[in-house]
Amino acid sequence: EAQVTQNPRYLITVTGKKLTVTCSQNMNHEYMSWYRQDPGLGLRQIYYSMNVEVTDKGDVPEGYKVSRKEKRNFPLILESPSPNQTSLYFCASSSDPGTENTGELFFGEGSRLTVL
Amino acid sequence: AQSVTQLDSQVPVFEEAPVELRCNYSSSVSVYLFWYVQYPNQGLQLLLKYLSGSTLVKGINGFEAEFNKSQTSFHLRKPSVHISDTAEYFCAVSGGNKLVFGAGTILRVKS
Numbered sequence: 001e002a003q004v005t006q007n008p009r010y011l012i013t014v015t016g017k018k019l020t021v022t023c024s025q026n027m028n029h030e031y032m033s034w035y036r037q038d039p040g041l042g043l044r045q046i047y048y049s050m051n052v053e054v055t056d057k058g059d060v061p062e063g064y065k066v067s068r069k070e071k072r073n074f075p076l077i078l079e080s081p082s083p084n085q086t087s088l089y090f091c092a093s094s095s096d097p098g099t100e101n102t103g104e105l106f107f108g109e110g111s112r113l114t115v116l
Numbered sequence: 117a118q119s120v121t122q123l124d125s126q127v128p129v130f131e132e133a134p135v136e137l138r139c140n141y142s143s144s145v146s147v148y149l150f151w152y153v154q155y156p157n158q159g160l161q162l163l164l165k166y167l168s169g170s171t172l173v174k175g176i177n178g179f180e181a182e183f184n185k186s187q188t189s190f191h192l193r194k195p196s197v198h199i200s201d202t203a204e205y206f207c208a209v210s211g212g213n214k215l216v217f218g219a220g221t222i223l224r225v226k227s
Contacts, residue, residue: 004159035217040125042206042217043160058214090159104150105215107159 002027006091006108013081014116021076021111023091031094032074033058033105034066036087043090049074081115088112118143118209120218128224131199137192137221139207149190150208150215151181160206166190177201197225 004025013019025032033048035058045058049068063085065077074093078085089112092105123138141147148167152160164175171183181192190207202225207218 040219042120042122042219044217045214048214092160104162104165105160107161109157109159 002106004091004093004106004108006089006111008111009109010112012114012116015082016080019078019081019113021078021089021091021113023074023076023108024072025074025091025093025106026072027093027095027106028071029093029095029106030071031096032068033092033094034064034074034076035090035092036060037090037110038087046076046089078113081113083115086113086115118145118147118216120207120209120216122207122218122221124221125219126222126224128226129197131225131227132196134195135193135197135201135223137205137207137223139190139192139218141188141190141207141209143188143209148210149181149183150210151175151179151190151192152206152208152217154204154206154220156203163192163205197223199225199227201225 007022030051034046035043037043044060046064047066049055052071055066088110090110091108094105119142121140129135150165151163153163154160164173166173166183174180179194204220204222206220208215
């Protein structure tokens with residue numbers, strides 16, 4: 001089954017404790033992206049990756065890191081989480097990596113993170 | 117740069133009634149337009165998209181949307197809603213190498 005898998009789905013942590021949210025897709029997609037969803041703000045892009053070893057900042061990259069060492073995986077790293085990073089996070093992938101973005105993103109089920 | 121405005125944060129409607137969820141966009145370039153749906157505790161899934169051609173686009177679950185270039189709108193409609201349509205709906209625009217989402221509209225279908 002084609003899917004984007006995120007882990008963990010739920011996490012409560014404390015300020016400053018490094019954490020990683022994993023994302024894996026089995027569709028051989030080149031494009032992957034991380035979003036955060038906050039009430040009244042919709043989805044805002046954190047980072048995206050056009051292909052292996054190619055990553056770039058989205059609209060709200062501060063406090064986050066990513067890596068893309070393999071095509072299927074795109075982990076999101078919070079080196080020193082803070083309470084303002086409490087949010088619902090989504091990983092997404094697409095077969096279209098470039099400027100002809102048709103917008104057909106496939107989303108994971110989300111990871112709800114609470115930072116105390 | 118692109119931006120999207122969803123004019124209603126919540127839309128309550130009775131079952132079997134028609135519904136319209138409004139979306140306006142701004143962009144300095146040609147755009148592609150999308151509606152995504154998010155059911156409770158799930159990720160987003162594509163409902164429909166406009167890339168070119170006919171301005172009336174049909175999607176899954178009986179939804180349709182009309183692209184209106186002069187009014188820069190892409191409103192989503194369904195003639196008769198079901199309880200199962202209760203979800204949050206996001207309009208999105210793509211005019212480059214990124215997708216910009218609106219703030220979302222929660223559709224609440226009441227029996």
